[in-house]
Each structure stands twice: as structure tokens, then as C-alpha cells.
Amino acid sequence: MSLHIDAETALDHAPAGHKDDLRLWLRMLSCARLIEAEIRRRLRTNFDTTLPRFDFLAQLERAEDGLTPGEISRRMMVTGGNVTGLAARLEEEGLIERRVVEQDRRAVTLRLTPQGRREFARQTEAHEDWVAELLGGLSATDRAALLRLLDRTRRGVRAAISEAGA
Amino acid sequence: MSLHIDAETALDHAPAGHKDDLRLWLRMLSCARLIEAEIRRRLRTNFDTTLPRFDFLAQLERAEDGLTPGEISRRMMVTGGNVTGLAARLEEEGLIERRVVEQDRRAVTLRLTPQGRREFARQTEAHEDWVAELLGGLSATDRAALLRLLDRTRRGVRAAISEAGA
DNA sequence: GGAAAACATTTTAGGCTTCAAGCATCATGG
DNA sequence: CCATGATGCTTGAAGCCTAAAATGTTTTCC
The missing domain is CATH 1.20.5 (Single alpha-helices involved in coiled-coils or other helix-helix interfaces)
Incomplete structure (x- = not known):
């Protein structure tokens, strides 16, 4: 002020x-x-590995039939160019594979390789344990309250943003 | 799991x-x-401008006599190499100035220029308004509860981290 | 059918970030 | 004194990220 x-x-x-x-x-x-x-x-x-790579694999894990870069870009809330680079490195490492879409040759689908699926399983299990370890100090009551407050906050922020954009 | x-x-x-x-x-x-x-x-x-630059200026604003890169590095919790790059760009833009420390010629102090001080004042005023706008949807009760829960969370996480490191 | 618009992705340029290595300076102990 | 190690900073390589321009493909609409 x-x-x-x-x-x-x-x-x-x-x-x-x-x-x-x-x-x-x-x-x-x-x-x-x-x-x-x-x-x-x-x-x-x-x-x-890195958090972006981990998040990237997590998106693919949830989508049985693979995803296009555009779809990943929207879900991860990052730009398309970013996805290109991450995908290149993950493909390089053999964790994902690219396949040109028959019906639309502009698009490609990215999907986990078997190796990628195995590797991600290891990572996500550890990741979940880590988070539980870090947040373990909170009581069940606090956790529930925090979850609710954060949800309320997020809704409020979203509303403020869309209002500002309008 | x-x-x-x-x-x-x-x-x-x-x-x-x-x-x-x-x-x-x-x-x-x-x-x-x-x-x-x-x-x-x-x-x-x-x-x-960017958030790192803004944070950087905020650190200098609070320190009347300027800060060394090392001190900024600790306060912003980023690496030294990072500070070097940010400082170079901010100096380039005329917002900060470097001065070699007489007593210790390895060190430099960084401080805001008058222009930097003016610019930061404009930015921080807007920044504060934005945050209030974005979080404005929360009731005073929710704000207080969230603040308390986040503090508790942070303490718990810190404890878990230092325990893991021990 | 074909031009124009829309779309999916990649490329490019630039900034942020880390880690590791390097350089300069200072402080200590022989 | 001066070698050794510690300290303060910078540099370099690599990855993450964005915005904007470029490329290739499909759709639309006359």
C-alpha cells in the first residue's frame, strides 16, 4: 500500500x-x-530423476492408451514446448515411446514402455512414503481441516483469477 | 503403493x-x-519482471546497508551461482549496484540504486494488492485457521527432514 | 477443389536453477 | 614468511520453463 x-x-x-x-x-x-x-x-x-519427469510419468500411468503432448501439456499446466523437451529425454531413457496417430498425422501419442511402468512404480511407491513421512506430524483432525481450507482457498483463488480475466 | x-x-x-x-x-x-x-x-x-528478481529486490530493500551474494543466497535459499546470474541482470537494468568490500576483497555488497528502490516500491505495492485480491475470498476465521495449520505443518516437515538427515 | 483458418507439435531465444569446478582472497599454523 | 586450507564468488554444463515463431496437417467454407 x-x-x-x-x-x-x-x-x-x-x-x-x-x-x-x-x-x-x-x-x-x-x-x-x-x-x-x-x-x-x-x-x-x-x-x-526430477519432479517434472516424475509428474510426466504419473500422467501417462493414469492414461491407459497414452496421451498426446497437448493433453499432457494441459494436465501438467505447462507449455507445449516444455513437454517436447521432457518427452525427448524420457524417450532417450527408454521410459516412454512415441507413436504417430494414424487418423491425425499432426499428433503423436506418448505412452509408458514396460520399463517405464516398472520404474514409475518404484518411484511412486517411495514418493508416497516420503509424503506420509513429511506430513506424518499432523493429526487426523488437522489434516482434514487443512484439506478443507486449502480447497476453499483454491476455489476462491480460481474465482478471483477468472474474475480478473473477465 | x-x-x-x-x-x-x-x-x-x-x-x-x-x-x-x-x-x-x-x-x-x-x-x-x-x-x-x-x-x-x-x-x-x-x-x-520475474518472481526471483522481485524476491531479490525485496531482500535488498530490507537490508539498509546492502547484502553480499552469499547472504542473499542463504536468505533466498538458492545456490550462489543463481545469485550471480540474477545480480548480473539486475545490475544491467540499473536496479542494483555492486561495491567491492574494502576489508575483504573477495566479497562484494549489493544494494538498491535509487531507481531500484523506486521500482521495487511500485512492484511491492501491486504485489500486496494482488495477494489480497486472490485470497480475499477467505473469511477472517479461515485465514487465521489456515495460518495456524500451515505453521504447524511447516514445523512438522522441518522436524521430519532433520530427523531423516540425522 | 482450393484458399484460409484452425490445430498439434516443434523450434528458438532467453531466463531460472542446480551442481561441480575454478579463481581469487583471506586466515592459520608451522 | 609462506604453504595450506577455508571462504566468497563466478563460470560452465545441463535441465526446466516460457513466449513466440515456424512447420506440417487438418478442417472449413466458399
Whole structure:
């Protein structure tokens, strides 16, 4: 909030919670980053892989018939160019395979190889254990409350974003 | 959790909350990423800058006498090489300046230029408004509860990490 | 049928990030 | 004094990420 506007205007723009929101956001960010950094570290040291690669494989695991880069791009919420690079490296490593779509030769489908499926199974099992380990300190009550609050938050944020875009 | 182990073994490895923890983590991650992506987008379109640059300036703003790259590296929790690159670009843009430390010629101090200070003031004001806008949907009660739960979570995660490292 | 628009993907340029190696400077102990 | 090791920073290689331009393919619509 600017220091140059008068108190009345400041009140209009800074209702109770203006500063609190910032604190809340910074805390959520630091919490998420703490967990994420630890998971990245473990993926690297245990499986010599990265979070984006892991997420990529997870998308393919859930889709029995493979996915197109465009579909993966939407699900991972990253750009198409990003998918191209990740797919190239994963194919290089033999974890996924590409197949041109017969009906639409612009498109390709990406799917897990048997090796990719085995490798991902190992990774996801460990990943799940890690998360449980990191969040294990929370009581069942806290977990439930946090889940609900985060859901509410996410809905609110989505609403704010779409409103801003409108 | 692997699909190939029997139910009993699965129970050993999956006490109540094992799956719930994963869901909780994924929800926190998606929530944080949603907000972060929107803030990055706005920093880009409104100020033609990035979140790391903004964070960097924020560190310098708080430190009256400037900071060394090493200190910034610790505070931002990123590697030293990262700081070097960011500092180079910010200096290029005239927002910060470098000064070799007299007493220790290995070290440099980085500080905001007057222009950098002005620019950051504009950015941080907008940033605060954005966060308030995005989180505005939450009630005061929810905000307080979320803040408390996130703090508890962070402490638990820190404990789990340091335990794992020990 | 064929031009134009829409679509799926890749490429390119640039920024962020890490790790590891390298360089310069300082501090210590013989 | 000066060799050795510690410290502060930078560089280089590799991966992740985006936005924008380029390529090839399909669809639309006259």
C-alpha cells in the first residue's frame, strides 16, 4: 500500500486482512517449497530423476492408451514446448515411446514402455512414503481441516483469477 | 503403493492417512502453484519482471546497508551461482549496484540504486494488492485457521527432514 | 477443389536453477 | 614468511520453463 495516499483512501484499499493475506501467502509458499525441495532432493538421490519427469510419468500411468503432448501439456499446466523437451529425454531413457496417430498425422501419442511402468512404480511407491513421512506430524483432525481450507482457498483463488480475466 | 504386494503387507506400509497425506500434499501444491503462476504472470505483464528478481529486490530493500551474494543466497535459499546470474541482470537494468568490500576483497555488497528502490516500491505495492485480491475470498476465521495449520505443518516437515538427515 | 483458418507439435531465444569446478582472497599454523 | 586450507564468488554444463515463431496437417467454407 502506497505511503503517499491519505488514510481514508488507504482504508478503502486496505481493509483488515490486507497484510494478513500477504503473511498467509508467504507461509503457504514457504511450506510448499520446503516439502517440494525435499522431494526433489530425494528423487534425485534415490532415482536420479526430477519432479517434472516424475509428474510426466504419473500422467501417462493414469492414461491407459497414452496421451498426446497437448493433453499432457494441459494436465501438467505447462507449455507445449516444455513437454517436447521432457518427452525427448524420457524417450532417450527408454521410459516412454512415441507413436504417430494414424487418423491425425499432426499428433503423436506418448505412452509408458514396460520399463517405464516398472520404474514409475518404484518411484511412486517411495514418493508416497516420503509424503506420509513429511506430513506424518499432523493429526487426523488437522489434516482434514487443512484439506478443507486449502480447497476453499483454491476455489476462491480460481474465482478471483477468472474474475480478473473477465 | 505397489499393486503387487498383498493386502497385509500393504497395511504395514499404509497406515491410516498414508493416502490422505498424498492428497493433502497435492492439494497444497496445486493451490500454491495456482497463486504463484498468477503472480508471475502479473509481474511479467505489469512490470516486465520475474518472481526471483522481485524476491531479490525485496531482500535488498530490507537490508539498509546492502547484502553480499552469499547472504542473499542463504536468505533466498538458492545456490550462489543463481545469485550471480540474477545480480548480473539486475545490475544491467540499473536496479542494483555492486561495491567491492574494502576489508575483504573477495566479497562484494549489493544494494538498491535509487531507481531500484523506486521500482521495487511500485512492484511491492501491486504485489500486496494482488495477494489480497486472490485470497480475499477467505473469511477472517479461515485465514487465521489456515495460518495456524500451515505453521504447524511447516514445523512438522522441518522436524521430519532433520530427523531423516540425522 | 482450393484458399484460409484452425490445430498439434516443434523450434528458438532467453531466463531460472542446480551442481561441480575454478579463481581469487583471506586466515592459520608451522 | 609462506604453504595450506577455508571462504566468497563466478563460470560452465545441463535441465526446466516460457513466449513466440515456424512447420506440417487438418478442417472449413466458399
